[in-house]
Amino acid sequence: MAGAMVLILSIAALVFDIGQNLLDRRTEQNVSDAAALAGARYVHGAGYTYHGGCDAAPGGMPAVDAACQVAEDSGYVDGTNGRSVRVDLPPIFPSPFSGLPGYIEVTIHSSRASFFAGVLGMANQNVAAMGVATNQSDIALPYSLLALDPHGCGTNKINGAPGTNVTTNGTVHVDSDCMSDAILLSGNGVLNSPQCDVVGEIQTSGGAVNNCTSAPEGVLVSGDPLKNLPPPAKPALPAAVQPLDGGPIPNGCPGSAAPATEIAPAACAFTSGMAINGKHYRIFPGYYPGGIQTGRSVVYMSPGIYWIGGGGVAVKSTGGQNGLLISKALGDNTGTNPSGGVLIYNTVDPYPTTGCVGAGCYGPITLNGGAGATLALRPIQTTLYKGMVMFVDRVAAFGGVDDIDLNGGGSILNVTGTIYAPTASVKFNGSSTDTISAQVICYNFQVNGSGASFTIDYNPANLFHVTGVGLVQ
Secondary structure (H helix, E strand, O other), rough: OOOHHHHHHHHHHHHHHHHHHHHHHHHHHHHHHHHHHHHOOOOOOOOOOOEEEEOOOOOOOOHHHHHHHHHHOOOOOOEEOOOEEEEOOOOOOOOOOOOOEEEEEEEEEEEEEEEEEHOOOOOOOEOOOOOOOOOOOOEEEEEEEEOOOOOOOOEEEEOOOOEEEEEEEEEEOOOOOOOOOOOEEEEEEEEOOOOOOOOOEEOOOOOOOOOOOOOOOOOOOOOOOOOOOOOOOOOOOOOOOOEOOOOOOOOOOOOOOOOOOOOOOOEEEEEOOOOOOOOEEEEOOOEOOOEEOOOOEEEEOOOOOEEEOOOEEEEEOOOOOEEEEEEOOOOOOOOOOOOEEEEEEEOOOOOOOOOOOOOOOOOOEEEEEHHHHHEOOOOOOOOOOOEEHHHHEOOOOOOEEEEEEOOOOOOEEEEEEEEEEEEEEEEEOOOOOOEEEEEEEEEEEEEEEEOOOOOOOOOHHOOOOOHHHHEOO
């Protein structure tokens, strides 16, 4: 009899409590979706943010007011009858739209007494639903620097000798909750930024100066706003390298006597041999098993996606010669053709050498700027990745080495577009006045200066944009 009663009550709990939960969940989803859509009407150009319940909303925020009103009209009044209604503008982590301007998130939660599950030790039933909406279709993220390491201490650094000014014209956001030095400013450097959003704390030492116009308290974790962006598919091998003034095609490059293949990766390297000194070449998009290097030649990149299967990309000075890597549209000698631009996707070769000691192993993207080496890269202007110039494989990167190293010492550092390296470390070095029009989304960053004025210029027109219209989650 006792065993039968337990079974009967368990069946009753399944039928009544779980059935009611499913009905409540469907109702709350409908309400949260409708509330988010109502609020989305007013997110365009909203100059405010809000994170909290409807009962605490101060008013005067049309997006928040509209969302709360719809929830209330549907019977979900925040703080009554075991129900809560929360609005986040913009959404918060772990939403895939966390931190995105122009998006609004509405979460509804309810709690009620169990019908029969209380006999089994479950006194209350809790149900929640969430909706995210937007009415914008072309949104640039507001960051100049976004660091995603959730707990790193001293891993985001800005170092500078006296006279070094590091200026970002967009927001600096750091997810680290380190309460000692989520950002470390040292060495007499000066950080100038309109806003520094740091979950943890900023530490200054050695005469460094924090000139962030705004540094709010209670900053929320952003998370990776592009975590659902798929990596580019591996393309075919590129067309043959085109010598523009009679130079030989180095081995490892497409069109050479010994081109790299997926099974036998090798760098396409314009770095050795006097015959290539100062010569000009054009390379084409495609799959490069073993990477690209230049140290003696000027290499023009035709528009498209460069899928680097190991070896990375290196631009340096070799034997007194200067390496140049320049992205321009084919036939465009000025670099102003709007159809130009490239995306460098950095990963590993699918068949690397055992133990990963060969050309197919993961390598960094590096510009060594000694003796006037030049990097001039503009972002791809077509495909899903429009506005992005570098994408580091989320799995291949180590997050503790210099996965991207842009060294402006004595060089011309001309990089435009979004650098997306969510599990990677990015380093900028400057010893003369350098300005880049770039956005960096990375695991952690380091900016070094030596009496230089280093500017990360924020220009949304040159960056990757996210899209979404209506209900997106």
